[in-house]
Amino acid sequence: MSQDPVVGYADEDAELRDLIRRYVTPERRYLKLGGGLLRFEETEYDRFARRLAEDAKLITAHELDTLLEGGWRERRTAAWLIAVSRRAEFRERIGELLLASEVCCVGLAYCVTLAGFGTPDDANHLTAYLDRYLRRPDLNYDQLVAMSALRYIDLNLGDKKAARFLSPDGLWHQWLRGRSGGQHTDTDTTYLSLIRRLCAFVDECAEPRPTG
Template identity: 45%
Template sequence: MRTPRSRDSELPDVIDRYVNPAHQGTRRYLHLLHGNFTHDERSLRAPFLRSLRAAAVDITDEELEILLRGEWRSRLTAAWLIGVDRRTHFRDVLGDLLLESRLCFSGQGYCFALARFGTEEDALHLVAYLDRQLPWPDRQYDQRWAMSALLHIDGGAGTAHATRFLEPGGLWHRWNDAQFAPSPPSRFIDELCASADSPGETAQP
């Protein structure tokens, strides 16, 4: 693991190393956005995931903090790296950032990381977010990601935090029915978490 330098001098380097490295001609954050890497052929997905896991181990906490203060690409990537390496000491930071919902797309990463941690504390962060956002049908933020993450935690822990949202006439259905393209709740984050655990050779980040 590298010894971190001063935060100001580290910023361009940490972005180049972790947010913008290219895989098959596409920068890392674009593979992470919407879980796009899951649509790649296996021969392309495997080396990407090996590189992602190597980066998640290599990056320092200080570098993650730098990325979490940046724009959405940096935050999205940082959250994924935190989730892959299960750095649970970032749990409350990610939960607070999710609740703020200040930048587009970055919430996808927060939801993935919280799902990957998979504890009661993580579920409560997701519940707080859904309680805040679902009453507003005109807000199309990361509600589907948060619900999928909550269903993932419920499935693993045997809890039922999502139940009250999914009851007929509940907050989820009222919000979903008001969307341009309504869709049932999905556990797509199950696949993302499984991908983070899939075996592979080590690779340079």
């Protein structure tokens, strides 16, 4: 007997609601996953990191898949849980979601995840994104953080995948010149520092943390 599609859809909704309650909304986690966590006081920082690490160990691959089908809050949370739990099997999925850029407010999470994995394959996902979206100066998406994530991987691997974008006539400078308002402010250092500090946070979460 085939499953009633309406019942199946209701079950999926119930599952998603439960996952949101368990992983996304506690203490408004989805809002804190990003640069804001770097401004926490030490006690709050440690507590937040510990609880994120605990949930990263608990959540299953199926549950992560379900969250990645949700909206920006669910996807952002899932990406961070993937990064902290080092689940490199999600690399392709994260790369595809970054390239598709279907929802807002998630690109930084995807870029941190790829930068944290830090392999040539992760760099390839970032270059694919930049190849597509640096050709669109009308779109101010996640080009800045994607470039910084790529440079972060290059620095760690001693590679030069970002070099072709950064040449004087490369897509990076073309995109900067074409942005609305003609802004040419050099933000490379700021965003590279952000990626580095967020990846350091991921590393801290991935290490065993004391309880109590």
